[in-house]
């Protein structure tokens with residue numbers, strides 16, 4: 001299979017490139033300088049040059065809080081960029097796999113949220129990502145929209161690396177305990193995406209590691225697995241002011257994946273252990 005990646009130097013793009021090339025696929029990974037997804041002419045040119053079987057859009061504005069003050073930039077990349085890619089893919093009948101987020105949901109749910117639940121974003125970032133989904137659905141008949149959650153990969157920035165940095169600096173931490181989600185490691189998401197691409201069924205998919213945890217619970221698990229903790233105090237969201245509202249509960253039920261008979265992604269705890277093991281093996285984590 002020949003794949004074209006946009007946002008190829010981000011957390012997911014880097015992992016997907018490594019996983020897909022290791023699996024024997026031909027992959028062209030582009031970054032913003034090579035292929036700005038908001039530039040229609042450049043996107044059409046790259047697509048024509050590459051003639052891929054599928055384009056995977058890993059490019060996004062991912063700075064959740066900054067989007068509140070910079071809505072136009074977030075929408076330019078997450079919504080307009082999605083339209084540009086979807087339109088170019090539709091013109092050539094290329095499958096577009098478009099990444100989205102649990103932050104399209106409002107956080108009112110109390111049980112895992114499946115693909116058929118209505119979205120209701122509470123932040124500019126979530127709204128811009130939902131707008132991108134709508135663009136891809138409306139413009140590209142051959143599409144797969146994949147929502148994932150609380151993503152972390154090798155280079156970050158992400159929550160796990162931030163916690164490890166705090167641990168290294170011996171800083172005591174206060175972490176919110178009333179936001180619950182599904183941490184997802186790119187190392188498990190990337191192979192699932194390749195599997196998904198090989199299945200001939202368009203539409204919206206949830207793909208996240210199994211299980212659920214609060215940010216506080218996740219922080220404690222990170223410190224326990226890394227071998228020691230500077231202390232993590234649980235606090236409510238009201239004591240951690242941030243520009244963007246986050247959903248209180250955004251655990252994704254990977255229902256479509258399950259109904260198709262696919263194996264669930266591993267539990268987030270196992271994912272965390274594998275991730276830390278990999279960082280250690282790469283010399284990126286002390287013993």
Ligand SMILES: NC(=O)c1ccc[n+]([C@@H]2O[C@H](COP(=O)([O-])OP(=O)(O)OC[C@H]3O[C@@H](n4cnc5c(N)ncnc54)[C@H](OP(=O)(O)O)[C@@H]3O)[C@@H](O)[C@H]2O)c1
Pocket residue numbers: 006007008009010011012013031032033035036037038057058059060061062077081099100101102129147148149150151152156157
């Ligand atoms: N991170 C999470 O916790 C999380 C959770 C759920 C869903 N997601 C979704 O998963 C996907 C991948 O996230 P990620 O964590 O891998 O993101 P990331 O590490 O922030 O990578 C995003 C990449 O997009 C690139 N980019 C930004 N604007 C671009 C443009 N106009 N043209 C081309 N490239 C552009 C960035 O390049 P520059 O470095 O040059 O800006 C960056 O390399 C995104 O759709 C995100 O919304 C992420």
